[in-house]
Amino acid sequence: MFAEMEIGLVAVIEASPLAQKLVCVETLPELDGDNLVKQFAARSPAVYVVAGVHAPVSDGAIRVPFGLACVARNARGHESARRGDGKTIGMYQILSAVLGLLDNGRAGSYVWRVTGADLMTDDKLSAAGLTCAVVRVETLAALPNGIDDAALAALSEFTTLRADYDIAPHDSAAEHAKWAGDVPDYSISKPDLQDQQPVQP
Numbered sequence: 001m002f003a004e005m006e007i008g009l010v011a012v013i014e015a016s017p018l019a020q021k022l023v024c025v026e027t028l029p030e031l032d033g034d035n036l037v038k039q040f041a042a043r044s045p046a047v048y049v050v051a052g053v054h055a056p057v058s059d060g061a062i063r064v065p066f067g068l069a070c071v072a073r074n075a076r077g078h079e080s081a082r083r084g085d086g087k088t089i090g091m092y093q094i095l096s097a098v099l100g101l102l103d104n105g106r107a108g109s110y111v112w113r114v115t116g117a118d119l120m121t122d123d124k125l126s127a128a129g130l131t132c133a134v135v136r137v138e139t140l141a142a143l144p145n146g147i148d149d150a151a152l153a154a155l156s157e158f159t160t161l162r163a164d165y166d167i168a169p170h171d172s173a174a175e176h177a178k179w180a181g182d183v184p185d186y187s188i189s190k191p192d193l194q195d196q197q198p199v200q201p
Contacts (some may be wrong), residue, residue, distance in 0.1 A: 001141060002051065002064070008108020009049045009066055009137075018097040021089040022046050028069065033124060039129045045072045047098060052138070061140050065115070068102070070094040070137045073128070080132040091131040098135045110139040133140050160198055164191035 004028060014024045024043050028050035029036065040046070052065025071093035073123060082181035084090030103114040147168040162180045171189045178185035 001144060005064060005066065005109050005110055005139065005141075006049055006051065008110060009068065009102075009112075011103060012105065012107040013030055013047050013098070014066070015150065016097065016101055018047075018094065018101070022094070025049075037128050037130065040125070040130050043074060045091075045094060047071070047094060047143070052136070057143065062143055063140050065136060065138045068098050068137065070098055070133045070135065071130060071186050072132075073130050075129075077128070078129070078131060081129065091133055094137065095133045101136050102135065110141060112137045112139045134140075147166045160196060163195040165193035165195075167189045167192040 010025055010027065013019060013022075019025055022045050024046045024168065026046075026048060028048040029039055046069075048069040048071065050067045050069065052067060052150075055064045056063050057063075068090055072089065072094060074085060074088055074090070076083075076085055080088075080090065082091050084093050099114055099117065102112045105112055114135060115138050116136045118136070119136045120134065122132075125132055131161045162184075164176075175189045178188075179191060
């Protein structure tokens, strides 16, 4: 689910006209602060996709946040990096395009909404001649059911339900395990009650 979301967000930017004006569209590399700034400086203008930190769960659904970092750099200075210079796209233009693509937009099999945008004022970014904004988006997805399809398929030959009941004082877990075998072992102990029902096809 999360991988599909991340891949979908990268793909929707890559498929847009915006991508032609960018050096790269990719997931945020796992680098420390200084190396991340160097990466941004070497590969911008760009959009980097990063998963959010907190995903609240309620009523069988999860609200998943992601961020899209819009990064620009221009040798003419910060103003050109923000606004563009007619040749190189600026951060404001990247930001506007991402907002338009993702507010009530579809990426992967999910519908996304924009929840905000943050202009970054980090000194290290500024020192490297970079301007950056992060578009915050989220989508609502049903929680996975947790059923392993392979395990479920293995139950297709399940034809009989057998239940063993142990009334206090209880037998040990080891004895219970013997009762639960495909061929039950009642050599030392046996259930106080038993039920066996054929499963309807």
